Amino acid sequence: MKFNTKLIHGGISQDQTTGAVSVPIYQTSTFAQTVLGGEPAYEYSRTGNPTRLAVEKLIAELENGVAGYAFASGSAAIHTVFSLFSAGDHIIVGNDVYGGTFRLLNTVLKRQGLDFTAVDTRDLKAVAAAVTPATKAIYLETPTNPLMHISDIAALAKLAHNNNLLTIVDNTFASPYVQRPLDLGADIVLHSASKYLGGHSDLIAGLVVTKNQAVGDQIGYLQNAIGGILAPQDSWLLQRGIKTLAVRMEAHQKNTQQIFEFLQQDPRISKIFYPGDPTGPDYQVAQRQMHGFGGMISFELTENLSVKKFIESLKIITLAESLGSVESLIEVPAIMTHGSIPEKIRLANGISNRLIRLSVGIEQITDLLADLKEALQAAQTK
Ligand SMILES: *Cc1c(COP(=O)(O)O)cnc(C)c1O
16 A cells, blocks of 8 residues: 555554444543453553554554554653653754753753753764763654754664664654655654644644564553553544645645745845755755655744744734644744743754744645735835
């Protein structure tokens, strides 16, 4: 089955008892057992629920892994994955990760004894130099948020395996339509499914897929032990969203390419961060490991323009956190998504106070371009 067909028919796509073509929402906490001390397929919904299982089997197939797990949020998924490690363990982490991940690592997990080194994971030498006898894993995002840095997953996975480390990739920004880290050698791939997988700004969810069963079993154990599971209603909604991933991603990517070309020729734009920029530093790697360049683009306006006026003048593109939805969303990372990162670290990593991040939706491109043009005009007037 090809990827686009798997989106519709993969995992468990129909109800196995009634034939309902949409997997029902099994809104139940517990399941009647017929024999005492037997081994029922389902016993309690934290441990397993048929609606959740359907989306878990689906994401495992989409990422070409063996075991999938669904969580109440991307953050819960990330927390569960880091629960594989113990006090004293060291993990190398990309230096441009999601603000919430940065907060989880630095204010929660550090306190519990995990040790982290932040490295630009595009720099293989720097990653190799950061490995210590206590290192257990490399954790990265590619493309990164919000600077769209691209790391070479295959090269990092090779380095990791040579050092007996797990490679963990947050694939939220690409989605499995655009990039499949397990195929490139990663051990664990995870998602904030609140973004492209859900796709409609109506859901908070997280997903984890592992390449081998042993790591999968550990994640399954932790999912049940910690309990941050995705509820049946949201599991159903997520599966419904995933069905249209291919058509949505094609539309996102097409619109984003056109917005890139528009921004590139406008003298009021001073910087652009987009994996599909042929003059960008990571273009070759992006071309090699991604199927298209995704639907995210960041940029800066020239100093004489007001960022506030620009953003507030937009009529279709919505000022909001989050990304990966059918509607275009815009934000200023320094104030919004990355506000929890201390300014000094943020600036050192290249996230200026004027950086704007745009999640390009699937609206008619002419409407989006007109909206951007009018707002740029408004941003010029004092
Ligand atoms: C949003 C996001 C998360 C966190 O996911 P939630 O579903 O909001 O908890 C993690 N990683 C990336 C890259 C994200 O964009």
